[in-house]
Amino acid sequence: MGKINVGRxxxxxxxxxxxxxxxxxxxxxxxxxxxWADGMSALGHPALGTNQIIWFNLLGIVIGLVAIWIxxxxxxxxxxxxxxxxxxxxxxxxxxxLVPNVAFMWVQGLFxxxxxLYTTAGAFVECVVGTIAxxxxxxxx
Numbered sequence: 403m404g405k406i407n408v409g410r411x412x413x414x415x416x417x418x419x420x421x422x423x424x425x426x427x428x429x430x431x432x433x434x435x436x437x438w439a440d441g442m443s444a445l446g447h448p449a450l451g452t453n454q455i456i457w458f459n460l461l462g463i464v465i466g467l468v469a470i471w472i473x474x475x476x477x478x479x480x481x482x483x484x485x486x487x488x489x490x491x492x493x494x495x496x497x498x499x500l501v502p503n504v505a506f507m508w509v510q511g512l513f514x515x516x517x518x519l520y521t522t523a524g525a526f527v528e529c530v531v532g533t534i535a536x537x538x539x540x541x542x543x
Contacts, residue, residue, distance in 0.1 A: 404542045411471060414473075415463070415470040415471065416466060417535055418466030418532040419464070419465060419467065420462075421466075421531060421532040421535040422462050422465060422466055422528040422531070422532030423462040423528075425527060425531060426462065426524065426528050429521065429525075429527075431455075433520075434521055437516070441514065441517055465494060465529065466532055468498065469494040469533040472490040473540060476489060476490060477542070483537075484534055487533045487534045487536075487538075488530055488534065490533050491530035492529075494529050495525060495526050498525075498529070499529060503521065503522045503525070504522070
């Protein structure tokens with residue numbers, strides 16, 4: 403088992419995060435924008451502004467870094483490639499989106515069940531596709 407190639411991890415993680423952020427825009431920024439605005443209004447908050455969107459995009463980069471870190475960690479056991487990237491993307495999605503969204507959006511009743519479902523499903527695609535893109539750049543040593 404070799405050491406993780408940190409440079410490639412960072413490169414792949416940034417790419418994974420950017421791809422996820424790009425895929426997130428049509429889902430949360432367009433398709434679900436009205437639902438998000440309604441949900442925020444119901445909580446007594448304004449719709450998301452530029453600062454929040456920037457923070458979400460930066461967090462997307464962090465998620466990408468975590469996804470590629472997981473990919474690099476499981477790659478020796480599962481082998482390099484798309485299948486392993488999908489596994490890493492699913493693991494990242496479960497920990498970074500499924501559990502938090504269900505816990506904070508739905509269980510707490512902060513947002514509607516349909517918004518929780520749609521944004522979490524969208525995040526699945528964003529996370530898996532982003533991880534595949536970032537993993538394509540990751541190489542050992």
